[in-house]
Amino acid sequence: MPSDSTADEYRQRAAHLRRLAARLDDVPLADVESWAGPDTWRSPGADDCRQQLATDRQRIAHAADDLRQRAWMFERQADAVDAAAATLLAFQAR
């Protein structure tokens, strides 16, 4: 498939964002949250910490989703660039 430097750049950025998302997925916040339950500690401070952990876990999950969405967009843009380039080549060949 024909491709130009702009399409490659989009794809590289997409791959980078997906790797970053995967790293966020690997942050063991769910494990931390499960160990931070009332069978480990019970106090107002512990409650605050647990609540913050839950919020942060959701933030991290959203951040990972956001990265994947951006990556998907970059990939689509790369495909569009490739498609445009192919159309141009076909036109020039006539």
Add this chain to the structure above:
Amino acid sequence: MSAGFIGYDLVRVLQLRTRVITAIEALRGVTSTDDAAADASTTARGVRANLEGPCLALLDRIIASDALLTWLSSFGGFDTLAPALTPAQATDAHRLAALARAVIGDDGHDGDELAALHQALGVASLTPRVLVGMFIALGGENTAALLVRLGEPSDDEDEQIAIATSVRSALATASRQHRFPGDFGAVLVDGFIDRLDDEFANPAAAMSFLFTNEAFGAELLAVTTRRVVEHERAAYPDGAGQVLWLPAYGSVLNRTFGDGDEHTAPGWMLSEDPMYAVLDALSRNGEAGRAVFTDDVHARYLLTERLYHYDGLHAVTAAAATAAAGPDVVPGAAEAVLVDASKVASAFVNFLGVRPYLFDQPLHPDASTAAATILGVHLFSVHNAVLSPEPMDAPAGKTIAIPDKFRTGPAPHGAFLDEAALDTVSNLAVRRDDGLATVRAALDVFQQQRAAVVAALLAEGAVVRDSDVNEAMVNAARLEAYFIERAGHQAEAIGRDKDEVISFFVDTATFGLGQINRKVGGVPVLSNVLSGAAGAAKEQLAGYEADAAREAEQYARAAADQLLYVWYRELHAAGIIDPDLPASALAGGLLVDWERYRQLPDDVRQTVEATLRESHGLPISTGAVIDAIKVAQLPTYQDLE
């Protein structure tokens, strides 16, 4: 304790902290220069800040509070760690314990957990204090469970053996340097026992592995040994304690045990019965052995009742020998050590001496040496028992005051040795060449020391009756004779030439500082029971056949010659006798030692002997000394007619 806490589980708090740190490290890796990732990077930094801030701070406040140390102290014994664990050390200890628990878990081995534990145990900064904390946090039962688990089959056998070795080393190191809670060793043994019926488990091999090749602290080792004995006695009062351990499965750890030899079964077979390894560990720790063998119940079980099918009594006799006559049983040692060592010597003789079928099983040569070593170091007590034989109502380990004519002050204490039991154990001692040589070396030192004591008293002008001196020499001869007689009997019993053995025993005397240069309980003692030994000997001789008497005479004369020379030499050194002697018999103004003397030409020796006998002015009866030795040998020769 920090304010605001209602309650928490400290182990879980420590584990939570470990996980928080892991999460922080993971978030640290989420960085990017791509504008599209800016929001995600910001989120990651924010979450990391939250973890590093309020959450971690809260955890560290709990860990830094005195609650953790208070909790650790509740296990008992932990307060002996001075100072107690710092929070950081406590964290390390609990992290290790948590890793160990993960390996023990029922879900099968996880390679990551094994590797993590292995790596954590290998950290150079681990101090014995942290290791103690780890084992206390883990508990004796889980420590046993960990070792049993590490012996179960898996794909990581090399790693398991490496970890088990690290655990063993860590426990040994920690036990040498710190006290464990009083019941740790007992709970450890209980932990092995509890897993005897587990599928794929081999607690016997795991426990054998634990006590192989490592030096443990005396307290932990003694507690452990006593617990093993208690379990075995409860399960098999008839002494068949090894049946308790019989494994249904093999063990990965069996790969670490050595080969056997003609006297001892291979290691994998010995590992079926952990008592061998426990006793082997005791043989490296006299203090622990004394804590065990001074208890009559345990001593009776181990020495009289317990069956040992695989090592010919090697382990149990070695353990007792270290306790009764090991390197820490020396003149100048603490009184308590010497008293306990004498009690162990007494227990060894009195309990082993009544062991059923002692000579009907293959005996390890080292068992003979162990018996000889104990008798040699406690020759003071043996001498008393030979000259004043006394039966014991029931076997026990006890000490008695032994009077000494040549010593002022209170009578020293020594081991009380039952007459019949001493006979049996003496036979064991001289049954093999190494034992025979050990007894010989001990006798050399003993005889030389006793002669020196009497000579010194005479030199100081002390009031010493001539008859006492003569009696002392005759009694010295009786002690020689006691072992010569048994050497002859044992030679025949195991199919050797009695003359060869007796000759070896008599001819290898050096009367110098030999292998054993120790005595327990003060100066040698002289019996006041014997009187007119020469006359009594002659009466006995009158009834014996001439041939037997002639054979016994040969060795009696040789033994008497060297014994008398030792006495004359000490008297000469002390200035009691001062005859004109050939120059070749002197060195530095003193008579040469026995080794050199025996190499002098016959005519020189005859001159020296005649001069010494004529010059001493003491009523020493050479004939009585010879007879005392000869009489003891006669039964040997007559039995063989």
